[in-house]
Every structure is written in structure tokens, then in C-alpha cells.
Amino acid sequence: MTRVRVESFSISLDGYGAGPQQSLEQPLGMGGPALHEWALPTRTFQKAVFGKEGGSTGIDEDFAARGFRNIGAWIMGRNMFGPVRGPWPDLDWTGWWGEEPPYHVNVFVLTHHARPPLAMKGGTVFHFVTGGIHEALARAREAAAGRDIRIGGGASTIRQYLDAGLIDELHIAIAPVLLGSGERLFDNTADLRARGYQCVQFAASDKAAHVVLQRQR
Amino acid sequence: MTRVRVESFSISLDGYGAGPQQSLEQPLGMGGPALHEWALPTRTFQKAVFGKEGGSTGIDEDFAARGFRNIGAWIMGRNMFGPVRGPWPDLDWTGWWGEEPPYHVNVFVLTHHARPPLAMKGGTVFHFVTGGIHEALARAREAAAGRDIRIGGGASTIRQYLDAGLIDELHIAIAPVLLGSGERLFDNTADLRARGYQCVQFAASDKAAHVVLQRQR
Numbered sequence: 001m002t003r004v005r006v007e008s009f010s011i012s013l014d015g016y017g018a019g020p021q022q023s024l025e026q027p028l029g030m031g032g033p034a035l036h037e038w039a040l041p042t043r044t045f046q047k048a049v050f051g052k053e054g055g056s057t058g059i060d061e062d063f064a065a066r067g068f069r070n071i072g073a074w075i076m077g078r079n080m081f082g083p084v085r086g087p088w089p090d091l092d093w094t095g096w097w098g099e100e101p102p103y104h105v106n107v108f109v110l111t112h113h114a115r116p117p118l119a120m121k122g123g124t125v126f127h128f129v130t131g132g133i134h135e136a137l138a139r140a141r142e143a144a145a146g147r148d149i150r151i152g153g154g155a156s157t158i159r160q161y162l163d164a165g166l167i168d169e170l171h172i173a174i175a176p177v178l179l180g181s182g183e184r185l186f187d188n189t190a191d192l193r194a195r196g197y198q199c200v201q202f203a204a205s206d207k208a209a210h211v212v213l214q215r216q217r
Numbered sequence: 218m219t220r221v222r223v224e225s226f227s228i229s230l231d232g233y234g235a236g237p238q239q240s241l242e243q244p245l246g247m248g249g250p251a252l253h254e255w256a257l258p259t260r261t262f263q264k265a266v267f268g269k270e271g272g273s274t275g276i277d278e279d280f281a282a283r284g285f286r287n288i289g290a291w292i293m294g295r296n297m298f299g300p301v302r303g304p305w306p307d308l309d310w311t312g313w314w315g316e317e318p319p320y321h322v323n324v325f326v327l328t329h330h331a332r333p334p335l336a337m338k339g340g341t342v343f344h345f346v347t348g349g350i351h352e353a354l355a356r357a358r359e360a361a362a363g364r365d366i367r368i369g370g371g372a373s374t375i376r377q378y379l380d381a382g383l384i385d386e387l388h389i390a391i392a393p394v395l396l397g398s399g400e401r402l403f404d405n406t407a408d409l410r411a412r413g414y415q416c417v418q419f420a421a422s423d424k425a426a427h428v429v430l431q432r433q434r
Contacts, residue, residue: 013389013416013428014403015232031410172230174391176419176428180410186231193248193397199230202393204421211230211393 002141003148006158006170007067009185010035010208013174016182017155024083027096034177038208039064048102059205063171072147073140074107075133077157081109081126088115095126106143108136110157133160155183165195168215173208219358220365223375223387224284226402227252227425230391233399234372241300244313251394255425256281265319276422280388289364290357291324292350294374298326298343305332312343323360325353327374350377372400382412385432390425 011017018029026032039045044064046055055061078084082093095101100121108127115128129136140149151161161167172185186192192213201212228234235246243249256262261281263272272278295301299310312318317338325344332345346353357366368378378384389402403409409430418429 013391013430014409174230174426176416178410178414178416178430180408191397192231193395197395199393199395202423204426206419209391209393209421209426213230213395 002072002144002146003168004137004151004161004166005067005071005148006151006167006172008039008064008171008173009153009158010039010173010175011185012177012179012182014178014180015184015186016179017153017158017185018183027083029182031177031179032182035173035175035179038173038175038205044068049097051100059203059210060207063173063203063210067150067171070148071105071150072144073105074103074150074152075136075140075157075161076107076109076152077154078109078111080153080157081111087113091115091118094118094120100124106140108140108143110136133157133164133166137161137166155185158185159187162192162195170197170213171210172213173210175208219289219361219363220385221354221368221378221383222288222365223368223384223389225256225281225388225390226370226375227256227390227392228402229394229396229399231395231397232401232403233396234370234375234402235400244300246399248394248396249399252390252392252396255390255392255422261285266314268317276420276427277424280390280420280427284367284388287365288322288367289361290322291320291367291369292353292357292374292378293324293326293369294371295326295328297370297374298328304330308332308335311335311337317341323357325357325360327353350374350381350383354378354383372402375402376404379409379412387414387430389428389430391428392425 009017012035018032038060041056042061042064043055043057044061046052081095084093101124103124104122106125106127108129110133111128112130114130118126129139151158151167196215197213198216199211200214203210226234229252235249255277258273259278259281260272260274261278263269298312301310318341320341321339323342323344325346327350328345329347331347335343346356368375368384413432414430415433416428417431420427
């Protein structure tokens with residue numbers, strides 16, 4: 001059965017999932033890269049993002065790796081796809097990841113602005129969904145064909161799916177940094193305990209504390 | 218030089234420093250005890266709270282122990298002293314801790330309701346300060362005589378001192394639980410990064426992730 005998962009979502013000590021002032025130069029916002037220091041050196045990320053062999057093993061790698069396991073489709077917010085806001089001026093922007101993005105499956109991008117699907121090298125196809133989170137999930141579920149769906153960032157995309165009661169499991173990495181402002185995952189309105197989530201796993205490296213929250217049925 | 222420190226302050230994954238519905242039966246609020254699971258078995262807490270020898274050693278104990286090192290005075294909010302709200306009906310309530318509280322120094326309790334000082338066994342003297350956080354700090358500084366001042370809870374007391382720029386260092390323990398509601402330490406208004414704090418230490422046991430935030434001068 002398909003499960004809907006958030007994986008490798010990094011937040012700061014003060015609860016922010018991305019730094020302020022996101023831009024082309026700073027896709028993760030000011031201070032954002034510090035959130036991902038645990039992930040970058042891992043074998044999984046070195047391979048996925050840079051196409052390199054090697055990289056670190058251990059707790060951080062274990063959590064990075066699980067994020068790509070049994071994923072049949074992705075859903076992401078438009079800001080995770082790129083820095084363009086408003087209507088697409090043209091079709092030149094094809095994502096942050098170069099010609100071979102690390103997804104290798106169908107990726108459904110939430111946007112208010114229609115655009116034809118975009119097939120990339122390595123099997124990634126970006127679909128631009130204007131009908132909202134439920135439409136994106138239905139299409140991702142069909143594409144996943146029994147495998148799981150991973151919900152990428154940003155925090156607001158995850159919050160929308162949480163608010164709709166549609167997420168089964170979240171892996172969150174708490175990085176030992178303060179960001180001060182940005183997008184919060186644990187908003188005051190998102191009471192995960194009341195929604196039935198419990199922390200089922202907790203482990204830390206020297207770069208991050210990893211938790212897995214699971215919805216109890 | 219006297220430093221003003223927050224120590225062993227536990228928060229949940231969703232950022233709450235105490236559970237909701239604090240009462241005589243549940244001093245830490247609903248779900249609050251789960252925040253402190255890391256601390257309770259430690260040698261320091263077993264000795265301080267139960268007067269027992271023995272207890273766990275390791276990372277949790279290291280952080281519990283540092284919280285009592287070189288402390289010359291404490292400041293705490295009234296809810297940390299007891300469950301009584303409004304004017305004191307009588308002087309019967311003498312704290313949560315029995316006849317020998319674990320402080321052994323002068324403790325300044327912030328309250329709107331005057332009450333004579335209360336001397337307990339083992340050297341703890343509770344002083345009830347009605348003049349606000351600055352008066353409490355001035356009196357604690359004098360009492361500490363060069364040693365440090367520890368700011369106890371709750372979250373609102375700590376936030377008041379943070380907002381006033383008066384805290385030098387915070388040790389926070391993040392417990393792998395969700396509380397859903399309660400008192401937040403990292404309120405939306407408390408931008409610690411902008412206030413000059415940085416995470417200078419990070420270490421985790423299997424029960425909590427410990428961070429030390431220090432204000433850079």
C-alpha cells in the first residue's frame with residue numbers, strides 16, 4: 001500500500017525549514033545550507049546530487065538513504081522546483097538539479113501556473129499541477145503504482161498535506177543551528193500530537209538529531 | 218564575572234517547554250514528564266531531587282551536572298514554585314520539593330503577590346520578588362557574589378529575560394516527543410540568531426539532543 005512520506009526534511013533549532021530570502025543564488029535561503037550539513041557528505045547525496053561515488057556512512061547516511069527507498073513519485077512546492085514566481089516567462093528553467101535530476105520518477109510540482117510536462121534525463125518527469133494538493137496526490141498515487149510518495153519541501157507544502165491529514169510518516173533532521181526566521185514546519189496551528197503522530201525513532205549524529213514521526217491509526 | 222544561564226531546559230520536538238493544563242497533580246502539565254525522561258535517571262537528579270546515591274552517567278548526566286556547577290543564585294517564575302495562582306491564601310505552600318529543595322542557595326521567585334522570605338533546610342531561601350525581572354536579577358546578582366545565576370522555568374520567564382537581552386547561555390534538551398500545545402520557548406517573536414546567539418555545543422543521548430546556545434559579544 002502506498003504511504004505518503006516526508007523524508008530528510010531539515011529544520012533548525014528554532015524550527016525553521018528554510019532560511020529567509022530564498023533566491024536563485026541562495027535556493028535554501030540565508031543560512032539554509034547549514035540545515036543540510038548532515039546530508040551533503042553522505043553517500044546517498046553525493047551520488048544523487050553530484051553523481052559521485054563515495055561519501056560518508058553512519059547515522060546520517062542511513063537516514064538519507066531511507067528517503068530514496070521505495071519512492072514511486074514525488075510531490076514538491078514550486079519554490080523547491082525553482083526561484084521563478086508568478087507566470088512562467090518562458091520554459092527555460094528546468095529545476096535546480098541540471099539535466100539529470102536525482103528523482104528518476106514522476107515529480108508533481110504544485111503551481112498556479114500551467115506548463116507542459118518536462119522530461120529530463122534519467123527518468124525524472126516534472127508535471128505541473130494547477131489543481132491543488134489533492135489532485136497532485138491522486139496523480140502521484142497513480143504514478144507510484146503501489147510504491148510510496150515522497151513529499152518534498154518546502155515547509156508550506158508539507159503543512160498543507162499535514163493539515164489535510166494526508167501524511168503517514170515524517171523523517172525530520174534537527175540541525176544544531178539557529179536561523180531566526182524562515183518557514184516554520186511546526187506552526188502553532190499544526191498540532192501533530194492531536195493529529196495522532198508519535199515519535200517512533202530518534203537517533204543523532206554529531207551533525208543532526210533525526211526523528212521519525214508516524215501517524216498511529 | 219557572573220553569567221546568567223538557562224540550564225537543563227527541556228523542550229519537545231514541536232517546541233513546547235511544558236505541557237498544557239499544569240496543576241498540582243501534574244506540575245509539568247499533560248505530557249510534560251516525557252520531556253524530562255533524559256534527566257530523571259541521572260546521578261545529578263537522583264541526588265538533587267530524591268537524595269539518592271547512584272544514577273546514570275554519560276551524556277545526559279554530563280549536561281545535568283553542568284546545570285548545578287558554579288550557581289550562586291536562582292531565579293524562577295511563580296509557576297515553577299507552585300500551582301497557586303493569585304494572592305497567597307496562606308503560607309502553607311513551600312514549593313514542590315519537600316523540606317530540603319535541591320537549590321541550596323538564594324532563589325528569587327517572580328510573583329505579583331508579596332510574601333516573606335522562606336528559609337528551607339539545606340540553605341535554600343525563597344525570596345518573593347514583586348518588582349519584576351530586573352529587580353530579581355539585581356538581587357540574584359548580589360546574592361551570587363560572583364558565581365553564576367541560573368534562570369529556571371517556565372518558558373515565559375526565560376522569554377522575558379531573553380527579550381531583555383539578559384541571558385548569556387542556554388542549555389536546551391530536545392526530547393523526542395510531541396506535546397501539541399503548551400508554553401513555547403522559541404516563540405515567533407524571539408529571534409535568537411538576531412540577538413547574537415549561536416549553537417556552540419551539540420550532543421545527543423538516546424533520550425535527548427542537547428544544545429548549548431551562547432551569546433557572542
